[in-house]
Every structure is written in structure tokens, then in C-alpha cells.
Amino acid sequence: MTQSKILIKGARIVDPSQGINRIDNLFIKGKKIEKIGGSGGKDYEVIDAGGCIVTPGLIDVHTHLREPGGEDSETILSGSAAAVAGGFTTIMCMPNTNPPIDNAEVVKFVLDKASKAHCKVYPVAAITKKIEGKELTEMGEIIKSGAVGFSDDGKPVVSGEILRNALEYSQMFGVPIITHTEDPALAHDGVMHEGDISTELGLVGIPDISETAMLARDLIIAEYTGGRLHVCHLSAAYSPILIKNARMRGVQVTCEVTPHHLTLTDEIVKELDYDSNTKVNPPVRSAKDRIALQKALVNDIIDCIATDHAPHPPQEKDKEYNYAPFGMVGLETAVGLVFSELIHKKKLTLDAMVKAMSVNPARIFNLPGGTLKPGSLADVTIIDPNREWVVEARNFRSKSSNSPFLRRSLKGKTVMTIVEGSIKYSDT
Ligand code: DOR
Numbered sequence: 129m130t131q132s133k134i135l136i137k138g139a140r141i142v143d144p145s146q147g148i149n150r151i152d153n154l155f156i157k158g159k160k161i162e163k164i165g166g167s168g169g170k171d172y173e174v175i176d177a178g179g180c181i182v183t184p185g186l187i188d189v190h191t192h193l194r195e196p197g198g199e200d201s202e203t204i205l206s207g208s209a210a211a212v213a214g215g216f217t218t219i220m221c222m223p224n225t226n227p228p229i230d231n232a233e234v235v236k237f238v239l240d241k242a243s244k245a246h247c248k249v250y251p252v253a254a255i256t257k258k259i260e261g262k263e264l265t266e267m268g269e270i271i272k273s274g275a276v277g278f279s280d281d282g283k284p285v286v287s288g289e290i291l292r293n294a295l296e297y298s299q300m301f302g303v304p305i306i307t308h309t310e311d312p313a314l315a316h317d318g319v320m321h322e323g324d325i326s327t328e329l330g331l332v333g334i335p336d337i338s339e340t341a342m343l344a345r346d347l348i349i350a351e352y353t354g355g356r357l358h359v360c361h362l363s364a365a366y367s368p369i370l371i372k373n374a375r376m377r378g379v380q381v382t383c384e385v386t387p388h389h390l391t392l393t394d395e396i397v398k399e400l401d402y403d404s405n406t407k408v409n410p411p412v413r414s415a416k417d418r419i420a421l422q423k424a425l426v427n428d429i430i431d432c433i434a435t436d437h438a439p440h441p442p443q444e445k446d447k448e449y450n451y452a453p454f455g456m457v458g459l460e461t462a463v464g465l466v467f468s469e470l471i472h473k474k475k476l477t478l479d480a481m482v483k484a485m486s487v488n489p490a491r492i493f494n495l496p497g498g499t500l501k502p503g504s505l506a507d508v509t510i511i512d513p514n515r516e517w518v519v520e521a522r523n524f525r526s527k528s529s530n531s532p533f534l535r536r537s538l539k540g541k542t543v544m545t546i547v548e549g550s551i552k553y554s555d556t
């Protein structure tokens with residue numbers, strides 16, 4: 129078989145793993161990056177990328193692909209199609225499927241489906257059997273079968289003892305414990321952020337202390353055990369302060385924020401008139417929280433931007449606000465939102481974006497990627513920062529379209545996604 133040869137010409141190459149941010153040519157040969165700059169390119173497929181940005185393939189450490197068991201909302205194949213359309217070459221999928229990814233067999237099932245997917249898909253396995261919070265899964269076997277971390281995401285680990293044991297055992301395998309930090313008693317049956325707007329709308333609120341109180345506990349247990357903790361989807365202004373503080377004490381903690389928590393506030397529930405596509409857990413909070421999260425990202429307190437892509441079918445979401453499930457799709461809008469709301473508004477640099485969406489995810493979860501170094505796998509994303517487009521449900525590759533961003537105009541779009549040297553998405 130002849131090796132594919134691609135020359136991406138004239139784009140701004142942004143690769144913080146090598147301190148590169150300049151206009152140059154990128155050469156791909158077969159599955160690998162050949163070189164940046166220099167001459168050559170005879171018999172290469174030339175992609176004229178003038179005006180575009182080229183980054184190491186984006187990596188999303190938090191998606192829900194619903195397979196097995198929820199194939200009407202998403203499958204590994206459809207979720208991976210949405211991923212490459214969004215510029216992601218690698219994604220991690222959460223274990224709250226049916227059955228859950230809580231044993232080696234289900235990990236193998238997911239990896240088998242992943243081998244036929246549009247991008248690389250790595251499963252996260254459950255911390256506890258059936259995600260019931262009672263008994264640890266067979267962590268050793270699960271890691272051997274190919275999971276990259278453990279999480280009961282969707283639910284907190286309520287028992288401090290279980291979390292302690294998980295943080296102790298997982299050290300043997302060098303993977304983090306990933307927590308959805310929420311005190312269920314404080315969150316009770318809330319459906320949106322607790323504040324003036326929840327009062328005005330007559331909806332039960334989820335206070336920010338439901339996140340921060342549990343986060344403080346998780347950090348203390350991580351400190352005590354010396355284990356590695358990765359905290360999902362921060363939503364509250366006080367959370368990065370707790371993380372920063374814990375890091376200063378030497379706690380091994382990393383964390384993520386979603387595009388929706390970086391760009392929306394609780395106002396959206398009112399603005400979209402109780403549209404259940406705005407219902408997400410943790411909820412989008414106040415402007416103060418949103419600004420604090422943006423600043424924490426800029427200041428390297430938050431490591432990753434992760435989508436928490438959470439597809440739900442219309443028959444589920446078209447319910448009254450109180451009864452609709454939590455979650456919104458995010459793979460196909462992440463780049464557009466980050467460019468429109470952060471990069472173009474000069475709140476985030478391109479380098480910081482690429483760190484949060486590629487370099488750091490690869491480092492934290494020990495995944496291939498996160499770099500354009502010669503000899504590394506050619507996972508590459510090309511973004512046109514000036515492409516204007518409108519978010520439309522009919523254009524989603526995802527099987528679901530539960531997004532609060534429908535009909536929104538965005539500036540900045542993925543125009544090509546290359547996975548191990550082969551073009552998996554193109555909209556040039
Ligand atoms: O909004 C959410 N949806 N938050 C979660 O933690 C779980 C997720 C889901 O699985 O739908």
C-alpha cells in the first residue's frame with residue numbers, strides 16, 4: 129500500500145508542546161508527522177491552509193457515547209463522527225452506559241467498537257460496580273483490558289471510604305480517579321443554579337456549595353492517600369481556589385471545565401424560556417462563576433476544556449424542565465464557542481487553548497497525541513478562525529441535538545480533522 133503524503137501549506141502552526149506558533153508548512157507521511165518547515169512536497173496531496181490554524185489533534189477527556197444500551201441517543205460510531213466534525217482526534221467515553229463499563233468484558237466491547245470508529249476512543253471504567261457507590265470494580269483487570277481511568281461520573285462517590293480505597297488502588301496502575309463532585313444532599317432535587325433566577329422562575333436550585341463542599345472532601349482524601357484525582361466539569365467560582373490551594377500543598381489534582389460553563393450563565397434558562405436543553409449537571413451558574421472559570425483557565429489552574437458531550441433523544445428532553453434529563457451535546461460546538469467567546473474576545477490565547485484541548489489531556493491520561501513533533505502520530509486539526517457558521521441540528525453528526533446553542537452564529541470552525549495521517553473530516 130502506498131503511504132499517504134500530505135502537505136498542509138501556509139497555516140499558523142500552534143504547538144505549545146514544542147513552543148511553536150508560526151506560519152509554516154506541515155508534512156505528513158503515512159501515519160506520522162514528517163516535519164515542520166523545510167522544502168519538499170513533490171507528490172504530496174497539498175492542502176492550502178492559508179489563514180487557518182493547525183494544532184495537534186484535539187482531545188476530549190469527557191464524553192458520553194451511550195453505547196451499550198442507549199443507541200437511540202448515540203453510538204460509538206456516531207459519537208466519533210461528531211468528534212471528528214468538531215476537530216477531536218481522540219475522545220474518552222464515560223462508563224454510565226447500560227450495562228455500565230464496570231468490568232473487563234464491557235471495556236473490550238467498547239474497544240472493539242472503537243476500532244471501527246472515526247477517531248480514537250478510550251473508555252473510562254466505573255469506580256464502583258454498577259455505579260452504585262458500594263463496591264470497587266476489579267481495577268487491575270479493567271486496566272489490563274485498556275481503560276484509561278476510573279469514574280462514576282453522573283454521580284459523586286458518596287462514601288469517603290470508597291473514594292479513599294479507589295485513590296489508593298489506582299496508584300498501582302498510574303491512572304487518575306475522575307470525580308463528579310456533588311453533595312447529593314445539598315443538590316437534592318434541584319434542576320438549575322440556585323440564585324435569583326431560579327427563584328424568579330420557580331425552579332428548585334442546585335447551590336454552588338453542592339460542588340465545592342464535595343470538592344473540598346475529595347481533595348482532602350486525595351491528599352491523605354497521595355492518589356491522583358481528576359475533577360470533572362468545574363462550575364463554581366470557589367472550585368479553582370480550592371484546587372489551587374490543594375496543589376500548593378502538593379495534592380496531585382487536575383481538572384476540567386466545559387465550553388458551556390465558560391460561555392453561559394443561568395440567564396440562559398430564562399432567555400430560552402425553560403428550554404430543557406439548558407438543563408445540565410452541574411448547572412451553568414452566575415456571571416461571577418463564569419468569569420472565575422475563564423480566569424482559572426488562563427492562569428493554568430484549570431488544565432482541560434472537556435465537552436461533557438451528553439446526548440439525549442427528543443422524547444426524553446421534550447419534557448417539562450423538572451423531568452427532563454441533565455445534559456447537552458458538545459462535541460460539534462466546542463471549537464466554535466471557544467473561538468467566538470474566548471479567542472476572538474482576547475480572553476484566551478491560541479497557545480492556552482491548545483494546551484487545554486490537546487497537550488494537557490494527553491499528558492494527564494497518558495494518551496498518544498498532544499504534539500506535532502516529527503515522528504509522532506499525525507493527529508492534526510485544522511481550524512478556520514474566521515469561518516462564520518450557524519449551529520443547526522440538521523448538520524450535527526451526533527444522533528442527538530440537545531444543544532442550547534442551536535441557531536447561534538459562531539465564528540471559528542474545524543475545517544479538517546486528520547487521524548493518524550488519514551483525513552476523517554473535511555469542510556474546506
Ligand atoms: O449533565 C450531565 N449529563 N451531567 C452528568 O454528570 C451526566 C450527564 C449524562 O450522562 O447525561
Ligand code: ZN
Pocket residue numbers: 190192222281282436438
Ligand atoms: Zn459527564
